[in-house]
Amino acid sequence: MTAAADLVLRDGEVHALGDETYDALAVRDGRVVQLANDYDAGFLVGTGTEVIDLDGRVVLPGFVDAHTHMETVGQYGVHADLRGASGPEEVTERLQARAAETGDEWVLGYGYDESAWDADDLHRSDLDAVSDDRPVAAIREDMHTATVNGVVLAEYGDELPDSDVLGDGRLVEDAVEVVYAATEPDPGETEELLRAAQREANERGVTCVHDMVRQSHAPRAFRELDLAGDLTVRVRLNYWRDHLDALIETGLRTNHGSGMVEVGGVKTYTDGSLGGHTAKLPEPYADAPDETGKWVVDPEELREFVARADDAGLQVTAHAIGDEAIDAVLDAYEECADAGASRHRVEHAELASDDAIERMADLGVVASMQPNFLKWAGGEGLYEDRLGTERREASNRFPAYREAGVPLAFGSDCMPLDPLLGVHYAVNAPAESQSLSVTEALRAYTAGGAYAGFREDEQGTIEKGALADLVVLEESPWERPESIRDIDVAATIVDGEVVYRAD
Ligand SMILES: [Zn+2]
Numbered sequence: 001m002t003a004a005a006d007l008v009l010r011d012g013e014v015h016a017l018g019d020e021t022y023d024a025l026a027v028r029d030g031r032v033v034q035l036a037n038d039y040d041a042g043f044l045v046g047t048g049t050e051v052i053d054l055d056g057r058v059v060l061p062g063f064v065d066a067h068t069h070m071e072t073v074g075q076y077g078v079h080a081d082l083r084g085a086s087g088p089e090e091v092t093e094r095l096q097a098r099a100a101e102t103g104d105e106w107v108l109g110y111g112y113d114e115s116a117w118d119a120d121d122l123h124r125s126d127l128d129a130v131s132d133d134r135p136v137a138a139i140r141e142d143m144h145t146a147t148v149n150g151v152v153l154a155e156y157g158d159e160l161p162d163s164d165v166l167g168d169g170r171l172v173e174d175a176v177e178v179v180y181a182a183t184e185p186d187p188g189e190t191e192e193l194l195r196a197a198q199r200e201a202n203e204r205g206v207t208c209v210h211d212m213v214r215q216s217h218a219p220r221a222f223r224e225l226d227l228a229g230d231l232t233v234r235v236r237l238n239y240w241r242d243h244l245d246a247l248i249e250t251g252l253r254t255n256h257g258s259g260m261v262e263v264g265g266v267k268t269y270t271d272g273s274l275g276g277h278t279a280k281l282p283e284p285y286a287d288a289p290d291e292t293g294k295w296v297v298d299p300e301e302l303r304e305f306v307a308r309a310d311d312a313g314l315q316v317t318a319h320a321i322g323d324e325a326i327d328a329v330l331d332a333y334e335e336c337a338d339a340g341a342s343r344h345r346v347e348h349a350e351l352a353s354d355d356a357i358e359r360m361a362d363l364g365v366v367a368s369m370q371p372n373f374l375k376w377a378g379g380e381g382l383y384e385d386r387l388g389t390e391r392r393e394a395s396n397r398f399p400a401y402r403e404a405g406v407p408l409a410f411g412s413d414c415m416p417l418d419p420l421l422g423v424h425y426a427v428n429a430p431a432e433s434q435s436l437s438v439t440e441a442l443r444a445y446t447a448g449g450a451y452a453g454f455r456e457d458e459q460g461t462i463e464k465g466a467l468a469d470l471v472v473l474e475e476s477p478w479e480r481p482e483s484i485r486d487i488d489v490a491a492t493i494v495d496g497e498v499v500y501r502a503d
Contacts, residue, residue, distance in 0.1 A: 004046025012054025016462040017443050027468040030496040058476045061460050062207025062469035063419035064449025066368050067411030070197040070211045077196025080109030087117045088126040095130040106183050107136040122147040124169025137179050146176045190217040198233045202500035204418050205471035205489040208234035212267055226260045232499035236264040236453045238317050254315040255454050265315030269296040271325035274386050279322035286388040299328040306332040319347045326352045330359045340364020350395045361404040366452045368409045371426035378430045393431040409448035419445045424485035438477050468496040
């Protein structure tokens with residue numbers, strides 16, 4: 001007799017994202033063991049089986065966020081969440097509430113965006129109203145700008161570089177770094193951030209993240225959570241390039257680890273960002289005729305780095321946004337013995353030329369892209385300013401990657417962490433050249449990430465023997481493609497365990 005299932009989901013619409021849909025599925029020991037139509041009472045249900053009646057809800061493979069920063073995600077859950085605050089007053093109120101609840105010296109808030117306010121900006125006086133004896137800082141959504149109170153200015157004034165102090169408590173770039181250095185989380189605080197982040201991820205239907213980590217206690221904290229049995233999201237760690245020597249020395253290689261925490265690749269920058277006019281373009285920016293971007297890591301250094309990592313058996317994840325940077329990454333990958341077998345990746349890859357897309361397909365290089373970035377790619381957005389209409393519409397051409405056969409993995413870069421929002425943008429893209437079908441977009445957010453993480457035989461799919469990593473949606477994205485962003489996650493299952501359930 002076949003052993004009973006641990007968990008049965010019945011009376012739903014189970015989409016394997018292939019041709020078939022099913023009514024029901026059964027899970028045992030963290031794996032899918034049965035898929036069925038016309039659910040019948042004998043379906044592997046025993047006395048110990050938990051049965052969830054889906055009531056027609058939709059089941060998909062759990063989302064794989066192929067590019068995120070979990071510590072950043074956690075900051076919204078631990079500190080004051082300033083996202084969506086309507087103005088300085090609401091920022092002050094949220095920080096006051098945080099000040100009342102925390103015994104920490106610092107009072108921190110993250111994610112305000114003054115571009116939607118009537119008020120011009122956040123000022124020192126707004127934060128002085130939070131506390132006059134504790135340091136208070138509000139960090140803007142882009143993480144490159146902050147406003148602080150008088151206590152911070154008095155204690156850290158000497159360290160703040162004059163050129164990055166705008167006055168009235170407002171700081172940018174290196175001055176913000178001083179705040180980061182002073183508030184850097186210790187291992188215990190890092191664990192608290194990661195617990196908040198995994199909760200957020202599970203609430204969004206995410207079952208696996210490819211986390212980009214740099215000078216952080218996160219790798220250790222993730223492993224401790226795993227050992228304690230407290231990890232509710234699978235984590236693939238992509239280490240920063242500074243760690244290459246240590247990775248080689250300690251023998252950590254791509255795909256080494258447990259089922260829950262494993263070594264991904266090693267990450268490097270090449271160029272900067274479109275927002276900062278630092279993504280590398282062959283032609284000048286539309287709104288800055290003298291600027292064509294800049295190398296954060298130049299092509300020669302990049303080639304050496306890629307060769308070393310590839311030799312050591314490490315997958316490379318290279319940030320490249322502008323066409324020139326993408327070409328430089330592909331030049332470096334072309335020199336590897338077998339870039340496709342190593343599944344080297346281009347992160348963002350926003351402005352790849354037709355030629356570059358062909359080369360990525362030929363080399364077997366993964367495009368790791370963020371469909372939520374299309375929020376800046378509309379007719380009145382940032383990309384129109386920076387690039388003009390033609391290049392804006394030539395950014396993020398997901399269909400071209402698919403047609404060429406480039407493995408496409410979607411992620412959020414935590415702006416914000418929300419796969420359904422990303423799927424929404426890919427389906428409702430500003431231009432035809434950027435638009436995918438619902439099924440294609442969902443595949444890039446499930447099977448695509450699984451492939452980038454070498455797990456396509458058991459992740460990002462629903463079939464017998466696959467990991468029981470699943471998301472249950474309240475409504476069908478195929479039935480309301482124009483408002484996928486508003487669909488709620490009803491439940492998230494990781495390794496056969498229900499890790500999130502609405503209500
Ligand atoms: Zn990132």
